[in-house]
Amino acid sequence: MIKIVLLGAGNIAKHLYEAFAASPQVEILQVYNRNLKNIDFTKAETPITDKLSDLAMADVYLLCTSDNSLSDLSAQLPFEGRLVAHVSGGMDMDVLSDKNRRSVFYPLQTFNKNTAADFTEIPICVEAEKKADANFLMDLANLISENTHFIDSSQRAQIHIAAVYVNNFVNYLYQEASEIMKEKDMDLSLLYPLMQKTLQSAMENEPQDIQTGPAKRGDTKTIQKHLNLLDKDSHKNTYKQLTNAILKHYGSQEL
Amino acid sequence: MIKIVLLGAGNIAKHLYEAFAASPQVEILQVYNRNLKNIDFTKAETPITDKLSDLAMADVYLLCTSDNSLSDLSAQLPFEGRLVAHVSGGMDMDVLSDKNRRSVFYPLQTFNKNTAADFTEIPICVEAEKKADANFLMDLANLISENTHFIDSSQRAQIHIAAVYVNNFVNYLYQEASEIMKEKDMDLSLLYPLMQKTLQSAMENEPQDIQTGPAKRGDTKTIQKHLNLLDKDSHKNTYKQLTNAILKHYGSQEL
Numbered sequence: 001m002i003k004i005v006l007l008g009a010g011n012i013a014k015h016l017y018e019a020f021a022a023s024p025q026v027e028i029l030q031v032y033n034r035n036l037k038n039i040d041f042t043k044a045e046t047p048i049t050d051k052l053s054d055l056a057m058a059d060v061y062l063l064c065t066s067d068n069s070l071s072d073l074s075a076q077l078p079f080e081g082r083l084v085a086h087v088s089g090g091m092d093m094d095v096l097s098d099k100n101r102r103s104v105f106y107p108l109q110t111f112n113k114n115t116a117a118d119f120t121e122i123p124i125c126v127e128a129e130k131k132a133d134a135n136f137l138m139d140l141a142n143l144i145s146e147n148t149h150f151i152d153s154s155q156r157a158q159i160h161i162a163a164v165y166v167n168n169f170v171n172y173l174y175q176e177a178s179e180i181m182k183e184k185d186m187d188l189s190l191l192y193p194l195m196q197k198t199l200q201s202a203m204e205n206e207p208q209d210i211q212t213g214p215a216k217r218g219d220t221k222t223i224q225k226h227l228n229l230l231d232k233d234s235h236k237n238t239y240k241q242l243t244n245a246i247l248k249h250y251g252s253q254e255l
Numbered sequence: 256m257i258k259i260v261l262l263g264a265g266n267i268a269k270h271l272y273e274a275f276a277a278s279p280q281v282e283i284l285q286v287y288n289r290n291l292k293n294i295d296f297t298k299a300e301t302p303i304t305d306k307l308s309d310l311a312m313a314d315v316y317l318l319c320t321s322d323n324s325l326s327d328l329s330a331q332l333p334f335e336g337r338l339v340a341h342v343s344g345g346m347d348m349d350v351l352s353d354k355n356r357r358s359v360f361y362p363l364q365t366f367n368k369n370t371a372a373d374f375t376e377i378p379i380c381v382e383a384e385k386k387a388d389a390n391f392l393m394d395l396a397n398l399i400s401e402n403t404h405f406i407d408s409s410q411r412a413q414i415h416i417a418a419v420y421v422n423n424f425v426n427y428l429y430q431e432a433s434e435i436m437k438e439k440d441m442d443l444s445l446l447y448p449l450m451q452k453t454l455q456s457a458m459e460n461e462p463q464d465i466q467t468g469p470a471k472r473g474d475t476k477t478i479q480k481h482l483n484l485l486d487k488d489s490h491k492n493t494y495k496q497l498t499n500a501i502l503k504h505y506g507s508q509e510l
Contacts, residue, residue, distance in 0.1 A: 155439045163446060165431060166432050168470060168501070172466060172497060180416055184410045185410075188417075191363070198365070207443070208433070211427060237500065241496040249489065
């Protein structure tokens with residue numbers, strides 16, 4: 001039985017709690033949060049505390065708090081030499097205080113408060129200062145996911161950038177596309193099948209092998225027509241900048 | 256029984272052929288192409304021709320040829336007053352010769368040569384000069400799809416722009432993300448669950464309600480860290496431009 005303590009009460013804490021609670025090989029000893037009222041997801045099945053001095057003896061302490069809190073919180077832990085992991089994609093391992101054995105247990109997914117997460121397919125990226133700790137965390141990860149990886153801090157930083165691309169940037173493009181559709185009294189839902197096919201094709205092929213469209217073709221006539229039709233300067237800007245990136249990538253002259 | 260003639264032998268012609276061939280209420284009288292050898296998808300079950308003068312009498316002629324060919328091909332048709340449709344998202348209806356009754360039958364999807372398309376969920380956008388023709392094409396569309404719409408040329412032009420966003424631009428972001436992952440010996444597949452969740456969330460919510468990330472938060476420290484980590488100028492550029500678009504959209508100062 002692996003004994004863990006969760007620290008934090010946000011989305012990731014909640015989803016990790018639910019995933020570990022469902023594993024018969026994991027015992028969640030405690031959930032800590034500064035504010036007890038926010039720990040509603042334990043449904044009284046696990047002891048909760050708002051005092052670091054009350055923390056139980058566990059095999060690993062998972063810090064699920066905000067990126068900015070990790071340094072201070074890890075320094076305030078009232079013990080030394082134990083295994084402490086943060087769960088953040090954006091922070092290096094060494095943001096943690098070195099008085100404990102530092103590590104990272106990063107589930108590579110974006111979590112909604114109200115949608116249950118199926119951890120079996122979520123990649124879990126594991127890193128630790130000591131090889132034995134890395135192996136231990138890998139065993140723990142394998143209990144809840146079938147998609148686990150040893151990933152070091154420099155790789156994780158790179159993942160975090162790529163995640164900004166495929167999550168934040170892609171969602172922003174959906175957002176502008178939705179605005180563009182609304183201008184002519186249409187809804188983004190008309191494009192859902194195309195959005196699904198685009199993702200499916202990108203996963204079944206290398207994205208660079210399936211790029212299409214006016215920018216890829218260097219079809220400046222269509223590009224100019226689109227720029228003329230776009231109403232908002234912000235849309236013209238996004239269209240022009242991404243078109244230029246694609247034109248350049250495929251060796252055409254930029255606009 | 257609706258009698259149709261398909262003109263063209265590209266991806267869309269092939270996929271429309273297969274969809275109509277599967278409908279008991281449609282008879283494909285002929286497939287025309289300049290080059291007979293390219294019409295391999297009929298498997299000898301439908302007459303083929305390379306002579307416009309041989310075209311049979313049909314209820315509708317579906318021009319599935321390239322955008323640039325539509326004007327000339329429609330002018331060369333050896334008859335008048337019949338219903339002629341193009342299937343292009345990027346062209347206005349009036350690109351067709353007015354000697355026949357002009358219309359559009361646009362399946363809003365991107366087609367792969369070798370992957371069968373399930374038309375039932377593909378939006379089909381119908382337009383015609385005459386209301387009766389529009390209704391006829393809608394009936395035809397309803398035979399192969401459960402997602403049919405009357406869409407005029409100005410709306411279709413707008414759809415085409417939004418399609419560039421959600422297909423070409425999104426795929427290009429996947430492409431850069433893949434390059435960024437490869438720089439640290441990782442694969443884009445690590446991000447597939449995040450890519451899927453991103454799309455799923457955008458379809459279950461309004462994209463503007465679920466935007467997250469450093470640009471949305473105005474977190475310039477993380478943004479600067481990412482820009483410093485990016486190796487290639489082209490990646491720095493894309494990251495910076497989309498970040499600026501999001502910063503501006505949410506009222507933060509641009510970089």
